[in-house]
Amino acid sequence: MNSPSPLEHIRIVLSRTSHPGNIGAAARAMKTMGLTKLTLVDPKLFPHPEAEARASGAADVLAKAFVCATLQEALRGTVLVAGLSARRRDLAAPFRWAHDGAAELLAEVRQGAHAAAEVALVFGNETSGLSNEELALCHFPIMIPANPEYSSLNLGAAVQLMCYELRLAAGSQGTAPSGAAVLATADEVEGFHAHLERVAISSGFLDPSQPKRLLPRLRRLFGRARLEHEEVSILRGLLTTLEKPKLRRSATLAPNPRKVDP
Amino acid sequence: MNSPSPLEHIRIVLSRTSHPGNIGAAARAMKTMGLTKLTLVDPKLFPHPEAEARASGAADVLAKAFVCATLQEALRGTVLVAGLSARRRDLAAPFRWAHDGAAELLAEVRQGAHAAAEVALVFGNETSGLSNEELALCHFPIMIPANPEYSSLNLGAAVQLMCYELRLAAGSQGTAPSGAAVLATADEVEGFHAHLERVAISSGFLDPSQPKRLLPRLRRLFGRARLEHEEVSILRGLLTTLEKPKLRRSATLAPNPRKVDP
Numbered sequence: 001m002n003s004p005s006p007l008e009h010i011r012i013v014l015s016r017t018s019h020p021g022n023i024g025a026a027a028r029a030m031k032t033m034g035l036t037k038l039t040l041v042d043p044k045l046f047p048h049p050e051a052e053a054r055a056s057g058a059a060d061v062l063a064k065a066f067v068c069a070t071l072q073e074a075l076r077g078t079v080l081v082a083g084l085s086a087r088r089r090d091l092a093a094p095f096r097w098a099h100d101g102a103a104e105l106l107a108e109v110r111q112g113a114h115a116a117a118e119v120a121l122v123f124g125n126e127t128s129g130l131s132n133e134e135l136a137l138c139h140f141p142i143m144i145p146a147n148p149e150y151s152s153l154n155l156g157a158a159v160q161l162m163c164y165e166l167r168l169a170a171g172s173q174g175t176a177p178s179g180a181a182v183l184a185t186a187d188e189v190e191g192f193h194a195h196l197e198r199v200a201i202s203s204g205f206l207d208p209s210q211p212k213r214l215l216p217r218l219r220r221l222f223g224r225a226r227l228e229h230e231e232v233s234i235l236r237g238l239l240t241t242l243e244k245p246k247l248r249r250s251a252t253l254a255p256n257p258r259k260v261d262p
Numbered sequence: 263m264n265s266p267s268p269l270e271h272i273r274i275v276l277s278r279t280s281h282p283g284n285i286g287a288a289a290r291a292m293k294t295m296g297l298t299k300l301t302l303v304d305p306k307l308f309p310h311p312e313a314e315a316r317a318s319g320a321a322d323v324l325a326k327a328f329v330c331a332t333l334q335e336a337l338r339g340t341v342l343v344a345g346l347s348a349r350r351r352d353l354a355a356p357f358r359w360a361h362d363g364a365a366e367l368l369a370e371v372r373q374g375a376h377a378a379a380e381v382a383l384v385f386g387n388e389t390s391g392l393s394n395e396e397l398a399l400c401h402f403p404i405m406i407p408a409n410p411e412y413s414s415l416n417l418g419a420a421v422q423l424m425c426y427e428l429r430l431a432a433g434s435q436g437t438a439p440s441g442a443a444v445l446a447t448a449d450e451v452e453g454f455h456a457h458l459e460r461v462a463i464s465s466g467f468l469d470p471s472q473p474k475r476l477l478p479r480l481r482r483l484f485g486r487a488r489l490e491h492e493e494v495s496i497l498r499g500l501l502t503t504l505e506k507p508k509l510r511r512s513a514t515l516a517p518n519p520r521k522v523d524p
Contacts, residue, residue: 028416029415031412032408032409032419054416146296147293147295150320152318153422154290154291157418160423
């Protein structure tokens with residue numbers, strides 16, 4: 001593949017959509033996940049101001065949407081077609097769950113013999129879904145795991161969810177996000193614990209002849225939090241400050257260790 | 263846990279939502295994935311006819327939504343809180359991707375010491391997202407993988423996607439869907455291939471002294487399709503029918519094998 005992203009080889013096809021707002025929502029959902037190719041089969045109302053309003057920042061996806069009269073026309077040139085279905089059907093190919101179906105479409109794009117090969121994902125009408133005739137044009141149906149008592153996803157929401165799975169399947173999640181925090185090293189953490197113990201004893205909070213479980217408990221707490229480098233600096237700065245006027249502090253502020261240490 | 267579903271221990275909290283339609287869409291998204299606990303912090307317009315219209319069949323979720331004035335109030339009683347964020351922030355805890363964050367919330371529900379423990383997932387205002395003050399009340403931020411050039415998911419779509427990940431994390435995907443097809447057994451498939459070979463030869467389509475690669479190719483084709491029991495019956499019925507008037511058919515219909523067999 002010479003293409004910068006396999007997601008550009010995926011057509012999202014909306015068949016016989018009733019509400020223009022859903023077309024706009026689908027365009028927005030596609031763009032947030034990096035998809036751009038929208039095909040509309042016989043939409044009831046398009047173009048329409050409500051589609052533009054709901055598309056928000058994805059007006060470009062709407063503007064270059066391909067509109068055609070039949071699903072056959074929409075699928076021309078595609079090598080693999082999946083169709084969304086909310087219910088099982090007797091004569092269809094075995095269902096794929098959303099996650100697996102997305103992976104299968106992406107695998108086809110990646111391994112396809114033709115560099116220009118495109119795959120399609122078809123969504124039916126809001127009320128009736130894909131007809132059996134439409135589903136027969138698909139290689140397999142995809143089902144979104146849902147509450148069996150109420151499985152009626154909004155069309156835009158279903159497009160959002162499938163495009164999300166396609167993005168994940170394309171490996172476009174990106175690098176693991178992080179708060180850019182630098183974790184403290186083991187020796188920094190030990191230095192902090194030694195400092196804490198010193199302050200606990202010098203303040204009179206901890207009786208070194210009867211330490212009980214105070215220090216292990218504090219160690220457990222800070223271990224769980226996985227201290228960052230900067231947090232160790234802050235805590236040690238605090239301890240240093242507390243150490244200085246220790247005679248006055250130990251008299252007025254130190255709590256009774258027996259009330260804290262179980 | 264005595265609860266029938268861990269999903270009932272998850273609060274979806276929408277903070278300072280501007281558009282009532284999005285509240286309705288969120289309720290619908292929740293119900294399709296089996297979540298029911300909606301909390302609204304200081305919504306601009308609620309209740310509102312547009313919320314009800316977009317909720318569609320999830321009017322019950324809207325009706326029992328808890329409305330309160332502050333996020334603190336919304337989070338009362340929860341033991342773990344995650345907040346959606348579209349951007350990285352310096353002072354926040356490390357981000358989790360949607361999938362991992364959902365798994366972490368579910369793990370807390372499952373392993374929580376208190377049977378009544380609840381966790382919360384917080385979504386900010388449509389335009390500005392969660393404020394830094396709101397995010398500070400969360401244990402960690404969750405980020406939905408998105409197109410870095412346009413990452414603005416609709417609020418309802420974001421709720422749909424997170425509830426989907428929560429449902430998957432809860433293991434509520436259900437049993438693998440299937441078209442209820444019964445696959446053919448190996449002997450049934452072999453019986454079909456033998457029949458096909460017999461017809462290919464008797465029709466004159468295949469010259470048994472020069473078989474070339476015709477039969478292996480047909481075997482490859484049907485192997486890929488993974489024949490079903492009923493399909494073998496249909497194909498063998500067809501072959502049986504074709505065998506009967508073989509003298510006339512072989513003269514008029516059999517194509518030249520050299521054109522087909524490479």
